Amino acid sequence: xxxxxxxxPHRQKHFEFFKNMSHPHFGISANVDITxxxxxxKKEGLPFMPTIAWLASKxxxxxxxxxxxIRGESIVEHESVHPSFAVDTxxxxxxxxxxxxxxxxxxxxxxxxxxxxxxxxxNPCFEDEQGRDDYLFLSSIPWVSFTSIMHAMDxxxxxxxxxxxxxxxxxxxxxxxxxxxxxxxxxxxDGKHVGHYFQNFEKMGSDAVEWxx
Numbered sequence: 639x640x641x642x643x644x645x646x647p648h649r650q651k652h653f654e655f656f657k658n659m660s661h662p663h664f665g666i667s668a669n670v671d672i673t674x675x676x677x678x679x680k681k682e683g684l685p686f687m688p689t690i691a692w693l694a695s696k697x698x699x700x701x702x703x704x705x706x707x708i709r710g711e712s713i714v715e716h717e718s719v720h721p722s723f724a725v726d727t728x729x730x731x732x733x734x735x736x737x738x739x740x741x742x743x744x745x746x747x748x749x750x751x752x753x754x755x756x757x758x759x760x761n762p763c764f765e766d767e768q769g770r771d772d773y774l775f776l777s778s779i780p781w782v783s784f785t786s787i788m789h790a791m792d793x794x795x796x797x798x799x800x801x802x803x804x805x806x807x808x809x810x811x812x813x814x815x816x817x818x819x820x821x822x823x824x825x826x827x828d829g830k831h832v833g834h835y836f837q838n839f840e841k842m843g844s845d846a847v848e849w850x851x
Contacts, residue, residue: 639772642706642713656825657708657796665801665821666832667786672807672816675843678850688751689850690816691776694802695721695740695747697839698774703831707771708796708823716772723776725755734758737773744849771799779805787819798823 644650656662679689698704698719705716720740724733736758741747779787784805791797805817818839820832842849 639714639716642715644713652828653713653825656823659824662796662824663789663791663801663821664824664829665787665789665819666829666836667784667817667819668836669810669815670818670836670840670843671813672840672843673814675846676807676814678846682850684850685748685752687778687780688748688755689744690778690804691721691723691738691751692744692747693839693842694776694804695719695774696742696744697835697842698800698802699740699742700838701831701834703827704774704800704822704835706798706826708798708825709771710796713826714771719772719774721776722773724778725758727759733777740774745851773799775799775801777801777803779803782806782817783808784817784819789821796823798826800827 722737725736801821803819807816
């Protein structure tokens with residue numbers, strides 16, 4: 639982890655402008671092409687949700703702005719940020735948080751994720767570790783091909799953890815499309831960064847044959 643200082647005056651003004659807003663988060667929802675990714679998932683017999691969780695985490699970790707967090711008047715940048723995603727439970731009809739340590743290697747992450755999912759389904763948890771902000775908050779809405787989504791959250795003190803959600807995939811013009819929503823704190827993440835997120839997510843998905851072996 640390191641402290642970030644915006645040396646460019648305009649970048650600092652951008653940060654201050656959005657940091658002081660009462661509603662500083664913004665979000666974009668769009669459909670991404672997962673045709674090749676879904677083919678590879680089915681060919682290899684891989685679980686869909688943990689695979690998308692890894693891909694969403696990998697894409698975020700590759701973009702520095704998605705690893706930056708606001709702490710008071712300071713900005714920190716983590717070396718890695720770790721997914722905390724929603725899973726269904728055996729004891730209730732509402733979800734449990736499920737944190738998995740991010741790993742660049744997909745198969746290693748998948749092994750850990752499947753174990754943690756089983757644990758959290760049996761013994762659900764609804765608390766993240768106090769004082770930590772090196773999370774990515776992920777979720778899936780597999781029943782709905784949504785076109786937008788809004789999150790419940792506290793804005794102050796600063797919550798600068800990105801929210802990433804995917805929905806029910808569907809066929810369109812011979813392709814398989816996945817609704818994807820990305821929400822982030824505008825003082826740290828600009829529209830260009832979110833645009834790169836969508837582009838990189840889709841490219842990584844199309845290259846699945848390379849990383850999911």
